[in-house]
Amino acid sequence: MAKHDIVPEEVPTDDLADRVRAGLRSVEDPDLGGSVLESGLVADVSVEDRAVRIAADLAGFDEPTAEDVTEALRRKALATPGVERATVEGETPADAAAEDIDGAAGVDTVIAVASAKGGVGKTTVSTQLARALAAEPDREVGLFDADLYGPNVPELLDLEGPVSADAEGNAEPIDNGNLTAMSVGLIANDEPLAWRGAMAHEAVSELFEDTAWGDLDALVIDLPPGTGDIVLTALQSLPIDGAVLVSTPHPTSVSDTARSATLFEENGVPLLGTVVNMRGFTCECGREHDLFPEADIEAELDQPVLCELPFDERVRDFGTDVPDETAALAETVLERLDDVGDLSVPDHALDLRGLPKSIRHEQATEEFRATEPGEAFYLINDHDPSPLAAELVSAVGREGPPGDAFAEYAVRRQAPDEWVMVVER
Numbered sequence: 001m002a003k004h005d006i007v008p009e010e011v012p013t014d015d016l017a018d019r020v021r022a023g024l025r026s027v028e029d030p031d032l033g034g035s036v037l038e039s040g041l042v043a044d045v046s047v048e049d050r051a052v053r054i055a056a057d058l059a060g061f062d063e064p065t066a067e068d069v070t071e072a073l074r075r076k077a078l079a080t081p082g083v084e085r086a087t088v089e090g091e092t093p094a095d096a097a098a099e100d101i102d103g104a105a106g107v108d109t110v111i112a113v114a115s116a117k118g119g120v121g122k123t124t125v126s127t128q129l130a131r132a133l134a135a136e137p138d139r140e141v142g143l144f145d146a147d148l149y150g151p152n153v154p155e156l157l158d159l160e161g162p163v164s165a166d167a168e169g170n171a172e173p174i175d176n177g178n179l180t181a182m183s184v185g186l187i188a189n190d191e192p193l194a195w196r197g198a199m200a201h202e203a204v205s206e207l208f209e210d211t212a213w214g215d216l217d218a219l220v221i222d223l224p225p226g227t228g229d230i231v232l233t234a235l236q237s238l239p240i241d242g243a244v245l246v247s248t249p250h251p252t253s254v255s256d257t258a259r260s261a262t263l264f265e266e267n268g269v270p271l272l273g274t275v276v277n278m279r280g281f282t283c284e285c286g287r288e289h290d291l292f293p294e295a296d297i298e299a300e301l302d303q304p305v306l307c308e309l310p311f312d313e314r315v316r317d318f319g320t321d322v323p324d325e326t327a328a329l330a331e332t333v334l335e336r337l338d339d340v341g342d343l344s345v346p347d348h349a350l351d352l353r354g355l356p357k358s359i360r361h362e363q364a365t366e367e368f369r370a371t372e373p374g375e376a377f378y379l380i381n382d383h384d385p386s387p388l389a390a391e392l393v394s395a396v397g398r399e400g401p402p403g404d405a406f407a408e409y410a411v412r413r414q415a416p417d418e419w420v421m422v423v424e425r
């Protein structure tokens with residue numbers, strides 16, 4: 001007889017949760033001794049449709065110990081009559097660290113501006129975009145100049161140090177009227193080369209996090225050019241909601257931009273589109289000239305062109321004026337952010353973070369198999385869960401890439417340590 005046959009059809013979930021808790025009482029906390037319930041290792045037990053979820057604080061254990069504790073908790077839960085499935089979810093070191101106050105905690109939306117090549121107008125676009133966003137009176141906007149080797153934002157915005165620290169020791173951004181800004185150039189004075197070296201790539205994310213941004217609606221980051229270590233670390237560690245790429249219409253700039261686009265996609269940062277800078281110019285007689293009339297950049301990069309900016313020598317003298325093209329760019333960027341916005345994650349999503357890596361795949365496939373056909377399965381992980389999707393395909397006897405095998409399949413990085421995957425079973 002299957003064990004769930006010996007309990008009534010409808011088991012009140014509170015009773016079942018109590019019975020699971022009673023069973024867990026005999027599992028010992030390997031660190032503090034005594035029961036995992038008394039020691040606080042098990043923070044919560046919840047039940048839905050005979051499926052048990054145990055929230056456990058495994059952050060302080062090494063991998064093998066966390067694995068043993070997880071297995072012991074699952075076995076005990078599954079041994080409780082009426083329980084069909086048991087999942088253990090761990091509080092991650094990242095959850096614990098989230099309690100630390102981070103200078104960027106009050107920032108709603110982070111937009112990165114990047115280019116594969118130097119000199120294509122990335123800083124120009126970043127500052128204009130930030131100014132255009134800040135032109136809306138109710139919107140608080142910041143600009144972070146992460147370009148270690150050519151921090152030009154202080155010059156463009158006419159910013160000067162010194163940078164002072166607030167009571168928590170975080171750097172105060174410089175107030176530029178309607179914008180607040182921080183630049184590695186303000187910290188490194190005239191010696192940006194001093195940032196070179198093994199730790200340079202970490203310096204960008206440290207300065208970002210150690211800046212007291214306050215409550216901002218939007219923060220624009222001017223990334224360094226290229227696809228090197230600094231950009232990669234910034235992509236992986238900063239909470240970027242979407243990226244704007246800047247390219248000129250020149251074929252080499254476009255093909256380099258395609259490489260940047262791949263890097264962003266591989267790191268789960270949504271691409272908002274491309275700004276094509278210096279597309280053409282208007283001569284004194286008033287005629288417009290397109291320098292590369294054949295270039296179909298939208299098709300080549302397979303992503304939207306957000307706007308095309310002409311070559312305009314007045315570009316450095318706009319000051320706080322917002323040209324029509326950049327005002328429209330800001331609106332398009334906000335619309336695109338809505339399009340690529342975070343997936344809304346239900347409470348019952350399977351959170352694999354904090355669990356020993358060796359059991360994550362098993363838990364995910366088990367839970368996915370138990371999902372009703374046609375229902376959406378949500379999974380949260382601390383790194384890209386895409387490789388797991390192939391296992392889900394075969395777990396339910398399907399074939400092909402996940403995008404073809406399932407009616408709905410999406411992976412989104414909501415925060416540096418929060419990747420969400422949704423798959424329709």
Ligand SMILES: Nc1ncnc2c1ncn2[C@@H]1O[C@H](COP(=O)(O)OP(=O)(O)OP(=O)(O)O)[C@@H](O)[C@H]1O
Pocket residue numbers: 115117118119120121122123124125147150152224225277278309310311312313314315316
């Ligand atoms: N649309 C434009 N029309 C005319 N000049 C422009 C335009 N966009 C940028 N420029 C000029 O081109 C130069 C490079 O621009 P910018 O500093 O914005 O590029 P970048 O990509 O940030 O460069 P890097 O990161 O390599 O320092 C600047 O002198 C800038 O004033």
